[in-house]
Amino acid sequence: xxxxxxxxxxxxxxxxxxxxxxxxxxxxxxxxxxxxxxxxxxxxxxxxxxxxxxxxxxxxxxxxxxxxxxxxxxxxxxxxxxxxxxxxxxxxxxxxxxxxxxxxxxxxxxxxxxxxxxxxxxxxxxxxxxxxxxxxxxxxxxxxxxxxxxxxxxxxxxxxxxxxxxxxxxxxxxxxxxxxxxxxxxxxxxxxxxxxxxxxxxxxxxxxxxxxxxxxxxxxxxxxxxxxxxxxxxxxxxxxxxxxxxxxxxxxxxxxxxxx
Numbered sequence: 001x002x003x004x005x006x007x008x009x010x011x012x013x014x015x016x017x018x019x020x021x022x023x024x025x026x027x028x029x030x031x032x033x034x035x036x037x038x039x040x041x042x043x044x045x046x047x048x049x050x051x052x053x054x055x056x057x058x059x060x061x062x063x064x065x066x067x068x069x070x071x072x073x074x075x076x077x078x079x080x081x082x083x084x085x086x087x088x089x090x091x092x093x094x095x096x097x098x099x100x101x102x103x104x105x106x107x108x109x110x111x112x113x114x115x116x117x118x119x120x121x122x123x124x125x126x127x128x129x130x131x132x133x134x135x136x137x138x139x140x141x142x143x144x145x146x147x148x149x150x151x152x153x154x155x156x157x158x159x160x161x162x163x164x165x166x167x168x169x170x171x172x173x174x175x176x177x178x179x180x181x182x183x184x185x186x187x188x189x190x191x192x193x194x195x196x197x198x199x200x201x202x203x204x205x206x207x208x209x210x211x212x213x214x215x216x217x218x219x220x221x222x223x224x225x226x227x228x229x230x231x232x233x234x235x236x237x238x239x240x241x242x243x244x245x246x247x248x249x250x251x252x253x254x255x256x257x258x259x260x
Contacts, residue, residue, distance in 0.1 A: 010185050013039040013049055013058030016130070017077075017149035018172055020059060026192045034185065043112045050177055057176040057189055061112040061147075064175065071175040074193065077147040079113065079167040081105075082137050085160050094163045104142035106133040112147070113168045119145065130154065 010027070014020050020038065027036050039055050046060045051068050062073065081100065083089050089099065097119045105120030108127040123142055127133040133144045134154040147170035151161040174193055176186050 008034045008182070008185065010034055010036045010057075010182065010189065011039055011055040012036055012189070013041045013046060013055035013060075015041060015043045015046055015059060015061055017061075017147055017153050018059040019149075023189070023192050027189065030192070030198055031185075031188065043110060047175070050175055053177070056180065056182050057174060057186055060173055060175045062171040062173050063114065064173075066175075068178055069175050070178050071173045072190065072193075073171050073173045075172055077149055077170045077172065079145060079164045079169050080148050080151050080161040081164050081167075082134065082144040082146060082151050082154075082159055082161045084137065084140060085158055087143075089162060090160055092162065094165055097164060097166050100143060100145075106136055106142045106144045108133040108144075112170055113145065115168060119167075134159070 012020060012024070024036055024038070027034075039049070039058075041049050041055075041058065043061045046058050047064045047066075047069060049055055050058050050060075059074075060071070062071070064071070081089070081095060089095055100120040103120045104123050105118065106123050106127055107118055108130050110129050120143065123136075127136060130144070130146060130150055131154060133142075134156065136142055137144050138156055138158055145164060145167060148161070148163075174190065180186050
């Protein structure tokens with residue numbers, strides 16, 4: 001967080017499975033004078049962290065308690081089931097919840113999916129975290145349903161995952177405190193996430209286009225001066241103007257040399 005006595009900085013929280021690398025890179029390119037610090041946070045703790053000023057903004061998984069928070073949904077993830085590689089379900093690419101009915105499906109305490117009814121058979125005990133549940137799947141104790149990004153985050157050589165067609169989905173959002181003290185920086189980061197260019201009408205890091213310079217018009221030619229409003233007529237023999245004396249230059253004749 002910032003005030004008038006400290007240089008600006010930006011703290012960005014993110015929950016497991018979200019990869020903010022691209023947005024952080026763009027931030028550093030546009031605002032190299034404003035350090036950005038990443039703060040990893042558990043999904044259930046993210047709202048309290050933002051409300052308490054522990055971060056200026058954060059990537060969260062919906063739904064969350066939005067009291068005192070603003071949020072912009074960004075994308076929805078595919079839901080998958082994590083299974084051992086030698087499981088019979090590994091032979092297909094997609095599954096339905098009904099096909100999990102005979103298997104134990106683990107339900108960790110940090111699960112962010114909204115279930116009306118949990119699939120499969122319940123385990124005797126709920127794992128503390130998704131990481132703990134992954135270890136149990138590897139041990140052959142049960143299966144695990146998670147957003148695809150978490151399956152990739154906890155990848156193991158002895159496990160794989162398959163898409164669940166009718167499972168609830170996880171939505172990722174960008175959230176920040178409604179009473180934020182860095183509105184310009186928040187607006188800048190929102191623009192980066194939404195794909196605004198550096199010359200967008202919003203954002204601290206934008207640059208203003210230079211005004212176009214008008215091309216100078218060529219000067220108009222002035223008409224040649226006239227005598228009495230009409231050009232003087234020339235003598236047909238000498239080429240000199242009528243009424244004027246012919247000169248050696250105009251007649252082509254040379255005068256006699258003067259005596260010394």
